[in-house]
Amino acid sequence: MNTLELASGLSGRVVVTLGGEAVAQVKDVVFDGPAGRITGFTLSGRGLLAGPMKRSLPFSGVHAIGPSAVMIAGETVFEDRDAVVGRGEAEHGKVLGAPVLTEHGTGIGTVADVVVETGASGRVVGFEILAEDHLDRRHRKVFVPRGEALAVSGEALVVPAHAQHFVADDLPSFAAQAEAFLTHTRRPGGGRPS
């Protein structure tokens, strides 16, 4: 059963082989913004003094993303850093902090984080948006399912004007919404690209 997590929460998670060895920890999550997937992870060594590693982890080498560890078959799945970063970092760097606009051209906030499905899927299911005043006075975090976003690019996220409906205080209540949404889009002939 896959659950939802904020991508920022994956940083620092230990990378463990199925043989039970901890070989690295996640440094950053690299996204392919338009395709809505995790491309892979950059890695750092384990321990206080360990720096970034030259190798990185393509998502194809991930056995599962779990709450306690990212599991891989073995260190052989690591690739050169450029192979993973080259594919997606430009997008990732810009998606976080990118302005969020409604389809009518009103700015409603900025992208604060990316919501991903854990397990073996690596799907980006939504975005956490730091709302501006006129959307939510209490400055709550707003979660927008990815399929609701009309367009995603490195420069901006365009969402339907009714994005306020997705105001959710926390990830669990978003999870319920996203679950309903995904069930809908996964139905054959559901019509919406997922």
Next chain:
Amino acid sequence: MMLFSRTIGLPVITGDDATSLGTVRDLTLDAAGAVVAGVRLSGGPDRTDALPWTAVAAVGPDALIVRSRHAADPEQTPLPAHHSPLGSRVLTDLGTEHGTVQDIAFDAASGRVLTLYTALGDIPGARLLGLGSYALVVRAQP
């Protein structure tokens, strides 16, 4: 059926000449095969610190009997790297923690791992996938 906790500390005696090879310090797992692969010894007279499970003739309540001193020569059968399983963190292959290993039940004759006991419940030995310095990995329940 035998338990790791009851085996550790047993005196190790040869069956052919009834001499002591020390005591059981720990058992080495072949996690991929879900079997006990060897015995780590301490306090032996001749620096033998490990012997393959194939050399073990019997595990009783009071001693572990080795067929012969010759059979106990670890040079004959290379053992997998030793990681102490008791107390090890348990992770499923989906990356979820499942407590720590409290004890392991195994079949004394074949060395087959029967059950892993954790604070969060028992895990059949057949679900064992790996054991390293960080964790013991088991297949998640389907």
